[in-house]
Amino acid sequence: MKKILYAILALTAAIAIWQMDSVPKLSQKIVVVYVSEDQVFSEPVLKDFEKETGITVKAVYDTEESKSTGSMNRLIAEKNNPQADVYWANEPIRAEVLKQRGIAAPYASLEARDIPSVFKDPEGYWTGFSARARVFVVNDRVKEKPKTILAYIDPRWKGKSVIANPLFGTTTSEIAALFTIWGDERAKAFMEKLKQNDVALSTSNGESADFVAAGQYDFSLVDSDDAVNRSRQGKPVTMVYPDQGAKEPGCFIVPNTVMLIKGAPHPEHAKKLIDYLLSPKTERKLAFADCAQIPLHPSVQIPPELKPIDAIKVMEVDYAAVAKKMVEIQAFLKNWTGL
Amino acid sequence: MPQLQRQVFLGSIVVLLLIVGLLPLLSMLFKSMIIDGHFSLEAYRGLLASRHQWVLMRHSLALSSWVTLLTLLVGVPLGVILGKTDLPLRRTFAVLFVTPLLIPSYIVAVSWFDLLGSEGLLADLLGNPVAQMTNSFLFSLSGCVAVLFTIFLPIPMLLTMIFLRTIDPSLEEAGRLVSGWFGVLKGISIPLILPAVLLAAMLVFLLSFGEFSVPAYLRYDVFPVESFTQFSAFYHFQAATAAAVPLVAVTLLLLLAEALFLQEKTYPLRPSATIGRSMTIALGPYRKGVFVLITLLGFVIVILPIVVLLIESAGMDAYREALDRAGGSLLHSLYYAALGATLLTFVGFFVGYLIHHRTVRYWRMIDSVTIFLFALPGTVIGIGLISLWNTPWTNFVYATPMIIILGYLAKYTALTSRITAAQLAQISPSMEEAAQVAGAGWFRRMVLIVIPLSWRALLAGWIVGYLFSLRDTEITMLVYPPGYETLPVRIYTLMANGSPQLIAALCIIMISATLLPAALLWMLYHTMTTKEIK
Numbered sequence: 117m118k119k120i121l122y123a124i125l126a127l128t129a130a131i132a133i134w135q136m137d138s139v140p141k142l143s144q145k146i147v148v149v150y151v152s153e154d155q156v157f158s159e160p161v162l163k164d165f166e167k168e169t170g171i172t173v174k175a176v177y178d179t180e181e182s183k184s185t186g187s188m189n190r191l192i193a194e195k196n197n198p199q200a201d202v203y204w205a206n207e208p209i210r211a212e213v214l215k216q217r218g219i220a221a222p223y224a225s226l227e228a229r230d231i232p233s234v235f236k237d238p239e240g241y242w243t244g245f246s247a248r249a250r251v252f253v254v255n256d257r258v259k260e261k262p263k264t265i266l267a268y269i270d271p272r273w274k275g276k277s278v279i280a281n282p283l284f285g286t287t288t289s290e291i292a293a294l295f296t297i298w299g300d301e302r303a304k305a306f307m308e309k310l311k312q313n314d315v316a317l318s319t320s321n322g323e324s325a326d327f328v329a330a331g332q333y334d335f336s337l338v339d340s341d342d343a344v345n346r347s348r349q350g351k352p353v354t355m356v357y358p359d360q361g362a363k364e365p366g367c368f369i370v371p372n373t374v375m376l377i378k379g380a381p382h383p384e385h386a387k388k389l390i391d392y393l394l395s396p397k398t399e400r401k402l403a404f405a406d407c408a409q410i411p412l413h414p415s416v417q418i419p420p421e422l423k424p425i426d427a428i429k430v431m432e433v434d435y436a437a438v439a440k441k442m443v444e445i446q447a448f449l450k451n452w453t454g455l
Numbered sequence: 456m457p458q459l460q461r462q463v464f465l466g467s468i469v470v471l472l473l474i475v476g477l478l479p480l481l482s483m484l485f486k487s488m489i490i491d492g493h494f495s496l497e498a499y500r501g502l503l504a505s506r507h508q509w510v511l512m513r514h515s516l517a518l519s520s521w522v523t524l525l526t527l528l529v530g531v532p533l534g535v536i537l538g539k540t541d542l543p544l545r546r547t548f549a550v551l552f553v554t555p556l557l558i559p560s561y562i563v564a565v566s567w568f569d570l571l572g573s574e575g576l577l578a579d580l581l582g583n584p585v586a587q588m589t590n591s592f593l594f595s596l597s598g599c600v601a602v603l604f605t606i607f608l609p610i611p612m613l614l615t616m617i618f619l620r621t622i623d624p625s626l627e628e629a630g631r632l633v634s635g636w637f638g639v640l641k642g643i644s645i646p647l648i649l650p651a652v653l654l655a656a657m658l659v660f661l662l663s664f665g666e667f668s669v670p671a672y673l674r675y676d677v678f679p680v681e682s683f684t685q686f687s688a689f690y691h692f693q694a695a696t697a698a699a700v701p702l703v704a705v706t707l708l709l710l711l712a713e714a715l716f717l718q719e720k721t722y723p724l725r726p727s728a729t730i731g732r733s734m735t736i737a738l739g740p741y742r743k744g745v746f747v748l749i750t751l752l753g754f755v756i757v758i759l760p761i762v763v764l765l766i767e768s769a770g771m772d773a774y775r776e777a778l779d780r781a782g783g784s785l786l787h788s789l790y791y792a793a794l795g796a797t798l799l800t801f802v803g804f805f806v807g808y809l810i811h812h813r814t815v816r817y818w819r820m821i822d823s824v825t826i827f828l829f830a831l832p833g834t835v836i837g838i839g840l841i842s843l844w845n846t847p848w849t850n851f852v853y854a855t856p857m858i859i860i861l862g863y864l865a866k867y868t869a870l871t872s873r874i875t876a877a878q879l880a881q882i883s884p885s886m887e888e889a890a891q892v893a894g895a896g897w898f899r900r901m902v903l904i905v906i907p908l909s910w911r912a913l914l915a916g917w918i919v920g921y922l923f924s925l926r927d928t929e930i931t932m933l934v935y936p937p938g939y940e941t942l943p944v945r946i947y948t949l950m951a952n953g954s955p956q957l958i959a960a961l962c963i964i965m966i967s968a969t970l971l972p973a974a975l976l977w978m979l980y981h982t983m984t985t986k987e988i989k
Contacts, residue, residue, distance in 0.1 A: 148937045156953040159780065174938030177948040197847045199854055199937060319674055326573065330583070 146172040147385035148199060150187035153206040153372055157407040164401075165392045171385050176200070191219055191377065198379040201386035204372065204393065208235075209289045211242035211373040212439035221378040223387060227394040231412045232425075234432065235371045244371030245394050246402040246409035249357060249428060250290050251367065253325050253343040254335040256352035262335050264359050265294075269309035276334040278316040278324050282307075283449050285321065286339055290368045291449070292442040293433045297365055307452055317453070329353050339370065344408040344421045355421070357428055366431040371412060372402075461897040465814055468805045469821055476828045476865040479839030480703075486842050487696035499697050507681075512701060514596070515677040518670065519663040521600040526607050526659050531652055533608070533749070534615025535640065540736040542745055549616065551753045553609040558969050559926045559943040561668035562962045564602050565950075566760030567593060568672075569767045569959060576763055599675045603663050605756040610662075611655035618651035619644060620733050627734045636736050657709050658830075664705055665832030667929050668947070678702050679832040679929075699835040706830045710823055761966065767959035777960035784945035785968060791856055791941060792925035795863035799920035800913055802864060803871020807912070808905070810872060811879040825869035833929025836865050840934050856939050862930035867923045871916035878912030879905075911980075918976050925969055942968065 151158045155177040162173045178187050188210045191203060195217070203220075205211045214220050215237065222240040235244030254261045267273055280287045295303040316333060318324040324336035325343060329351035343355035357367045374393045380386045392398060399411035403418045410425050411418060418424060488494055533552070537545045555563050570576050571589035578586030592598055622644060630639040645652075667679040681698045738745055768774065778785075809815060810822045828836065840862055844853040852858050886908065890900045906913070928943040935944060946961045 146938075150937070154953075155948045156957075172938075174936075176935070176937045176940075179932065179947050179950075193841065193845060197845055197850065197853070330573070330587075 144172070145170060145385065146174055147201050147382050147389050148174045148176075148380075149202040149204055149389060150176045150191060150200045151204045152178045152187050152210070153204055154407065157402065157405050158204060160405070161393070161398055161401060165389060169388060169392070171388065173389070188214060192217060195219055198377055198381065200377050201380035201382045202389050203375050203377060205242075205375075206248075206372055207286055207289055207370045208242065208244055208373045208435040209292070209439045209442055211375050212237070212436050213443075214375065215239075215241040216436075216439065219378055220375045221380070221383075223376040223390060225387070225391050225394050227391045230414060231394070234430070235369075235412055237436075242373045242375040243390075243394055244373050245412055246399050247369050247371035247412055247425070248286070248407075248409055249340040249367050249369055250286060250337060251340050251343050252335050252356040252358055253328050253338050253346060254354050254356055255328050255331055255333070256354060257331065258334045261354065261356050262358070263356065263361070264364055265337065267335070268315055268337075269306060269313050271313065273313065273334060275314035275316075277313075278318050278327050278333040278336045279310070280318050280321045280324050280336075280338070281453060283446075283453055286370050287321065287337070288442055288449070289370060289438060290337070292438045292445060293368050293431060295441045295445055296433055296437045297431070304448065307448075311452075325353070340422070341407045341409065345406060347421060348406075357423065359431070360429045364429070366429040368431045368433070369410075369425075369428070372409070458897075461814065464897075465805060465809050468802060468809070469815070472802065472806065472821070472824070472864075472868060475861050476836075476868070477824060479836065479843040479865070480831075482843040483696050483699075483835075483839040487693045490693060497693070499700070508698075508701075511676055511678050511681055511698075514675065515664055515701075517596060518599055518603070518675070518677060519660045521596070522603045522607060522663040523656050523660045525600065525604045527611050527652065527656055529604075529752075530608050530611030530655065531615050531645075533752075534612040535619065535644075535736075536745060536749065537612065538616030538619045539644075539733070540738050540745070542738060542742065542749065544746075548749055548753060549612070551757050552612055554757050554970065555606045556609045557922050557926065557973065558966050559668065559928050559946075560603075560606050560666060561672050561928065561943075561947065562965060563606055563760060564669045564672045565958060565962055566764045567598070567602055569955065570760060570763045571598075574955075576766065594673050594675075596675060599670055599673050602669050602673070603666060605760075606669075607659045607662060608756070610659050611652065614651045614655045615648060618648040622647050622733065624734050631734075654713070657713055661706055661709055661830040665702060665830065665835075667832060667834050679834050696838065699832070699838070702832050702835060706827060710827055710830070713826075714819070714823065761963075764959045764962050764966075768956055768963055770956070773954075773956040773960035774964070776957055777964055780949065780957070781942055781945045781961055781964070784940050784942045785964065787856075787939055788925055788941040788943070788968065789972075791859050791863070791931075792921045794856075795860050795867075795924035796917045796920035798860060798864055799867055799871045799924070800916045803868050803916055803920070804875045804906075804909070804913060806868060806872035807875025808879060811876045822872070825872055828865050829867065829869035831866070833862075833866060833927065834933065836862055837930045837933030840865075840930070854936050856936065858934045858936065859931050859939070859941070862934055863920075863924045863927060866927070866930060867920060870919050870923060874916045874919065875909065875912045878909050878915075882908050914976070914980050914983075918973060918980070921976075922969065922973055 149162065151162075158177070159175070162175060165171070166173050176187055176190065187203065188205065191198075191200060191214060194200070198219075203211065203214065211220070220241040224240040225243060228236060228243045228245075231244065235247070237243070252262055252267075262270075262273065262277075268277055268279070282288055282291045291303070291307070294306065298306070316327075318327060318336075321336075321338040321342045324333075325338045325346050327333050328336050329346045329349075331352075335356075337358070340355065343353065346353045347355065359365050359367060372393075374390050376383065376386050376390060396411070396413045396416045399409075399413055399416050402409040403411050403416065403422065408419060408422060410422055410428075412425055414424075414426065487499075488496060490497055536542055537549050537552075542548075568575060571586075571593045572578070573586050573590040575586065575589075577589055593601075626643055626647070627639055630643045634642065665679055666677075670677045671680045678698060678701055768777075806821060806825060810818050815821070840858060841853075843849075844858055844861075846853070852861065882905070886904055887900050890904055895903070926943065927941075928947060931941050932944045932947060935941065940948070942961070942965050946958065946965060949961065950958055
């Protein structure tokens with residue numbers, strides 16, 4: 117028995133020494149990235165980067181429960197003790213919050229020169245790529261499809277629509293964007309009318325899409341990848357880009373964003389990773405993956421379910437203003453949801 | 456001088472335990488009261504003012520109470536049947552029912568989702584309307600209770616089995632002279648093991664109250680989920696700490712109750728000298744019926760969910776992708792669990808020694824601290840660890856897997872210390888005393904007498920430490936350094952939009968990684984024990 121105990125001790129000591137040796141050193145070819153894009157989509161891209169550059173990627177991914185903000189909050193917690201080099205966010209608002217908190221460093225990648233300026237921070241603190249559009253997913257039994265976000269408050273659809281909890285994720289961003297383009301008064305009135313029109317609340321965009329696919333509701337505002345996925349699974353749904361009319365505000369676009377972290381331990385490798393993520397090649401991969409994201413570089417090939425970015429009427433917003441508004445309306449939204 | 460050696464060494468172990476376990480909590484509490492550089496109780500005022508907090512409290516209490524009630528109602532009779540009757544395959548059944556406790560809790564939830572969810576196996580078999588009903592059941596209080604019931608059922612079952620063996624058989628023999636087995640169980644056996652039943656109730660209540668992953672997966676709002684969300688999704692450090700306060704308060708209250716009503720009765724856990732001679736209940740004509748019933752229960756709550764995962768993951772492609780994506784994480788899990796188990800065995804052994812021999816005046820406080828940390832939700836310990844170690848000067852801990860190991864040590868020392876204390880109770884103190892009289896110093900006595908005599912506790916402690924470190928999700932998810940995630944964390948992050956086949960394959964890999972090494976070590980332990988008895 118002593119022999120077994122000694123064997124366990126020896127094994128453990130060997131593991132401890134090996135693990136100590138595997139702790140990264142500054143001179144090693146590594147880059148640390150915090151990722152809020154779903155791991156299932158982002159990890160293959162990071163693996164390809166490793167293969168092509170020989171730089172090891174150490175990543176921290178978000179869980180569903182942290183609602184894509186866990187890694188951002190880890191960055192805030194580590195402001196005075198930065199561990200990450202790069203932040204890959206799945207939308208621009210959190211990147212803007214990090215910029216405002218002094219956690220980002222400017223870096224203008226040459227790979228981003230063809231990306232429209234509306235999707236880039238003017239001071240170079242973050243750059244957008246591969247976007248989702250906020251679209252309607254509509255059940256096929258509905259003959260006349262809703263065409264504008266105002267359908268939510270149209271009595272014709274009373275009790276027939278669903279929206280994800282506006283306290284989380286891209287729904288919060290879109291509501292904040294509406295506040296910036298409509299003004300507080302009109303936006304708050306819209307939110308009140310949502311309640312009056314018996315709009316149901318779901319826990320996530322994915323759940324909303326499932327409800328519509330199952331025929332429990334007629335339509336919902338979701339991310340384009342949620343709609344494309346249900347359609348690829350053969351569910352009876354159609355994707356509609358809302359507010360495309362001349363006098364309508366356009367479709368809210370949510371690009372992924374990437375930023376360099378201030379005080380990054382490996383800045384040179386970080387810049388290489390940022391260049392890689394912003395390249396047309398990465399955008400093509402993300403367009404054909406299950407996340408079906410819309411490339412922001414012109415002329416990148418896309419799957420048939422998607423429209424190219426220049427064929428969509430895009431909601432013109434200032435993402436910095438949206439980020440500020442999002443913080444401002446937190447209390448209103450909490451109150452609205454009854455928390 | 457030898458006394459001094461002992462006191463200094465054990466004192467160092469206590470200090471280590473306090474630094475690893477209590478200091479992070481104190482740091483967290485302190486930081487929650489400092490807002491913009493000034494002392495403020497704003498976060499706590501917010502806690503009392505919010506209606507939502509009372510809803511959470513109601514949810515948490517309802518969940519823990521139902522789980523406790525159901526596990527006791529089923530677990531105690533199950534423990535009696537498996538521990539005291541002549542039912543065939545009793546040991547096999549006991550191992551079967553323990554299985555869900557050994558694997559990460561949310562994997563059990565995933566398997567039930569694959570069976571009862573809107574696109575689960577039942578939906579394929581019985582159609583959409585039935586699936587909608589079962590899906591609604593699963594994503595509710597009832598679903599949470601059902602899943603946690605299957606996970607925590609082994610606790611009352613095992614405690615009942617163990618404590619029934621400690622009853623002096625002459626009491627039951629006397630009872631049998633005037634009554635049938637039902638009367639003996641009702642009048643003698645069960646009242647005698649009541650402290651064990653209450654201990655089981657307390658453990659199940661605390662573990663359900665602190666459970667994060669199952670309510671989070673099934674979207675049922677309880678305090679641990681709120682605390683995690685406040686920290687991880689909003690980075691409201693103060694609010695996260697405030698949301699953890701009710702968890703800490705309930706844990707402390709129950710531990711206080713344990714100290715008042717149970718400790719003297721259940722500690723030390725001293726199996727009677729008459730072990731092996733305990734009376735067996737002959738089931739007679741009911742044997743077949745009870746066997747079928749137990750088989751059915753085991754099939755529904757343990758085998759069926761695993762079979763569903765196997766069906767869902769069918770095909771080599773899912774396993775190839777799972778190993779490709781998570782092979783590294785699997786190795787991390789195994790390394791950290793092995794390291795954690797060794798440290799837990801070492802620290803737990805000396806803490807157990809200290810508690811058993813009452814070598815310091817505050818031994819009971821040390822025991823309570825370890826139990827308190829075990830009962831505390833992992834999310835709270837994780838937040839505390841970040842609060843203490845996230846500084847440029849302590850990166851050797853914060854930026855390395857050492858932070859994960861410290862988390863294991865903080866949370867699971869109670870298990871190894873209690874196992875040691877129970878084993879030491881069976882070793883005659885005269886051995887150590889004789890060596891002391893012969894002039895052997897404390898370290899010498901430990902190395903040559905106490906440790907060799909306690910090998911069973913050391914090995915059992917290592918196995919338990921390994922299993923609990925391997926299944927840990929809550930602490931690891933909050934603190935893992937970049938690139939050092941474990942398999943349970945990797946599965947959790949892949950669950951966002953990962954294909955059901957991939958998730959099911961990962962769950963099966965996790966279950967195998969837990970059960971296979973555990974079974975091998977247990978067989979080894981069993982063989983060695985049998986050899987020694989012969």
